[in-house]
């Protein structure tokens with residue numbers, strides 16, 4: 001297999017570390033990029049998505065970008081929930097998820113990067129699950145949960161626009177739930193539905209590696225990625241299998257405590 005040079009944004013995070021581990025194990029050259037140092041990647045770059053010039057420099061000569069850096073959820077759902085009325089839209093979601101995504105795709109365009117894997121979320125179709133409609137197909141209109149999910153809908157749209165305007169291949173990965181802390185592990189443990197959208201770090205790493213290694217991709221596609229459900233598929237797993245050859249190996253709770 002040909003090895004590649006890959007820029008991973010958000011490389012110090014829960015899924016970033018999973019991606020980096022698998023990519024390094026497969027012999028790829030990984031440039032980690034995060035607000036904090038990336039464990040296991042001593043030469044990782046510490047910086048912010050707001051630094052467009054730095055991103056431009058880091059994207060030079062890379063074969064693919066895996067863009068994971070983001071504010072990974074709403075601070076409050078819905079707005080108005082006690083103890084205060086706040087949300088994190090203007091303070092975090094807009095600069096990190098919307099402006100940051102733009103800077104990453106611009107860096108890809110300016111440097112002729114041919115493949116970009118964007119971290120989206122199953123939350124972009126959450127409304128269907130609330131209405132009892134599953135498995136959700138990747139080509140259904142989005143039905144976002146709230147503000148965070150709406151920023152990911154925008155990121156998907158931006159990826160689609162850049163793919164068609166600039167000839168790059170963009171995959172929007174609607175990720176299942178890989179818990180970031182003990183509270184989230186407990187939430188999933190208490191819910192059969194959440195267990196069916198669980199994503200283990202091992203499966204996440206194998207998906208991201210597969211997405212950069214597969215020979216070709218369509219210009220743009222959204223795909224769902226979860227581990228094997230214990231109950232039923234809430235998201236259609238077929239596009240990830242057809243496009244990337246991804247077949248999950250784990251089920252809840254493999255790797256859940258490994259945050």
Ligand SMILES: NC(=O)c1ccc[n+]([C@@H]2O[C@H](COP(=O)([O-])OP(=O)(O)OC[C@H]3O[C@@H](n4cnc5c(N)ncnc54)[C@H](O)[C@@H]3O)[C@@H](O)[C@H]2O)c1
Nearest residue numbers: 010012013014015035048049069070072119121175177178
């Ligand atoms: N973990 C999940 O269950 C899940 C589910 C669906 C989608 N996602 C998406 O996957 C991606 C990774 O999520 P995660 O769970 O690993 O989150 P995480 O919070 O563990 O990791 C995100 C990383 O991004 C970095 N980051 C944030 N803002 C940054 C900025 N401005 N510049 C540089 N780095 C920045 C953080 O320091 C952090 O290390 C996110 O885009 C998230 O929205 C995660």
